[in-house]
Amino acid sequence: MVRVAVFDTKPYDRQFLQAANRGYGHDLVFLEARLQPGTAALALECDAVCAFVNDDLGAVTLARLAAGRPRHVALRCTGFNHVDLQAATRLSMTVTRVTAYSPYSVAEHAVGLILTLNRKFHRAYNRVREGNFSLDGLLGFDLRGCTVGVVGTGKIGQVFGAIMAGFGCRIVGYDPYPNPQFTAVGDYLPLAQVLAQADILSLHCPLTPETYHLIDGRAIAAMRQGAMLINTSRGGLVDTKALIAGLKARKLGAVGLDVYEEEAGLFFEDRSGEIIDDDQLQRLLTFPNVLITAHQAFFTQNALEEIAAVTLENIAEVAAGRPCAHQVCPPPV
Ligand code: NAI
Numbered sequence: 001m002v003r004v005a006v007f008d009t010k011p012y013d014r015q016f017l018q019a020a021n022r023g024y025g026h027d028l029v030f031l032e033a034r035l036q037p038g039t040a041a042l043a044l045e046c047d048a049v050c051a052f053v054n055d056d057l058g059a060v061t062l063a064r065l066a067a068g069r070p071r072h073v074a075l076r077c078t079g080f081n082h083v084d085l086q087a088a089t090r091l092s093m094t095v096t097r098v099t100a101y102s103p104y105s106v107a108e109h110a111v112g113l114i115l116t117l118n119r120k121f122h123r124a125y126n127r128v129r130e131g132n133f134s135l136d137g138l139l140g141f142d143l144r145g146c147t148v149g150v151v152g153t154g155k156i157g158q159v160f161g162a163i164m165a166g167f168g169c170r171i172v173g174y175d176p177y178p179n180p181q182f183t184a185v186g187d188y189l190p191l192a193q194v195l196a197q198a199d200i201l202s203l204h205c206p207l208t209p210e211t212y213h214l215i216d217g218r219a220i221a222a223m224r225q226g227a228m229l230i231n232t233s234r235g236g237l238v239d240t241k242a243l244i245a246g247l248k249a250r251k252l253g254a255v256g257l258d259v260y261e262e263e264a265g266l267f268f269e270d271r272s273g274e275i276i277d278d279d280q281l282q283r284l285l286t287f288p289n290v291l292i293t294a295h296q297a298f299f300t301q302n303a304l305e306e307i308a309a310v311t312l313e314n315i316a317e318v319a320a321g322r323p324c325a326h327q328v329c330p331p332p333v
Contacts, residue, residue: 002319003027004074005043006050007035010268012304013052013076020308024316037061044068048315053077053295054264059087066091072318076311077298079234080328081207088329095329096314100155101298101306107160109297110202110232113256114164117228117291118143144168149198151175151191151214152205152233153182160202161185172197175205195222200230207234217242226253232297235261240280247287254289258297267294 006017009030021028029046033039035055041064043049049070051057057073062084065073073083075097088095116122119140127134148164150157150173161171162185171186174194182188195201201223205211215229216239223229229252231238240261246252260267262278276282284290298307310326317324325332 001025001027002048002315003029003046003069004048004050004315005029005031005046005070007031007033007039007043007055008052008268012299016304016308017050017312020305020312024312026312026315035061037064040064041068043070046070047319048072048074050074050076050311050315053079053082054267055082056264057083057088059084062087062091062093066093072096072315074311074315074318075328076307079206081234081236083328085329093329094318094324094327096311096318096324096326097328098307098310098314099326101310102300102303103155103159105300105303106156106204106232106297107163109258109293110156110160110204110230110256111163113230113232113258113291113293114143114200114202114228117254117256117289122291123288146170146199147172147197148186149173149194149201150182150186151194151201151203153179153186153188154204156232157202157204158182158185160204164200169200192222195219196224198227199224200228202230203233203237205233205237207236212236213239213242215239215243217245220246220251223251225251228252228254228256230256232258235259235263240284244280244283247284247290252289254291255284255287256291257284258293259295260284260292263295 004026006028009032014030017028031042035051037060040061047069071093073095078098080097083095120138124138146169148169148171150161153173153175158179158181165171165185172189172194173182173186174191178188214237220242314324314326323333
């Protein structure tokens with residue numbers, strides 16, 4: 001039986017992991033604490049740790065884990081930008097992730113942000129409940145005929161492009177590693193042209209040293225006047241300072257974010273009774289044309305079932321010494 005410390009557990013994690021674990025029988029130790037250097041000791045008697053997007057998997061945490069029994073970090077997410085892979089390799093730790101789970105969950109959430117920002121459902125909902133049936137300020141535009149730019153045309157970007165093509169949008173994409181399936185819905189262009197042509201720009205690439213602050217002041221300056229920017233990928237893709245400047249200058253027409261550079265200490269928790277010290281986030285929340293959700297794009301029943309199943313299978317395969325197709329480190333053979 002594999003003993004697994006499941007960090008950053010929320011009630012829904014427990015629900016879906018416990019249901020999927022009926023087929024595995026791993027010994028799951030659910031911990032509410034986020035994984036970080038100070039909490040790594042909670043896992044010392046476990047064979048594996050199961051971590052999420054905002055857990056700290058830097059060199060110090062990994063070294064503390066490696067001082068005990070854990071030899072496997074099983075990420076229950078797709079992105080692995082928060083893992084120090086060099087340290088993991090040095091410490092002979094295996095890192096696995098959930099390479100793919102319902103790309104529809106994230107793509108559909110991005111579409112939801114676009115529709116809400118465009119047709120202002122959030123404002124209409126509140127107005128009508130208060131008996132205010134005025135339409136002033138709710139003016140939108142037809143999506144049909146708009147140009148939608150997709151940066152990162154992998155699994156999620158491709159599904160997103162296909163949905164937007166269904167609205168009658170023209171789809172243009174940028175990806176250094178083109179996806180043949182994407183060409184069925186859109187055309188590849190250099191990034192500069194995607195930025196210049198898109199009425200709506202949606203980010204679907206991973207956060208890497210190359211993509212950090214991909215959308216900075218220069219990129220925003222190169223975008224169309226009044227363009228809408230959607231980020232459901234990783235907060236670090238967008239320079240928040242430049243984003244605020246672009247909004248203040250009325251250059252950006254609307255911004256939808258499911259991720260935020262400094263989300264780690266904030267998202268996934270109820271902070272409604274607290275004073276939030278993050279002035280940039282608070283400034284963003286004052287714009288009427290900004291919509292922020294707290295990293296919920298993945299949050300569908302289908303995705304959570306898949307994440308739980310793949311994570312537990314990864315744990316079983318690594319424990320049995322079998323090759324695991326979802327290994328990040330060492331790379332799968
Ligand atoms: P994927 O690996 O299928 O696709 C990513 C694409 O980005 C690849 O085609 C890759 O070639 C491309 N890419 C790499 N570097 C690039 C660059 N410099 N410029 C443009 N494109 C580049 O990944 P998938 O499953 O589509 O996920 C995309 C991202 O979505 C993940 O990396 C993750 O950060 C984010 N995500 C967010 C979730 C949320 O709940 N908000 C949930 C799941 C994923």
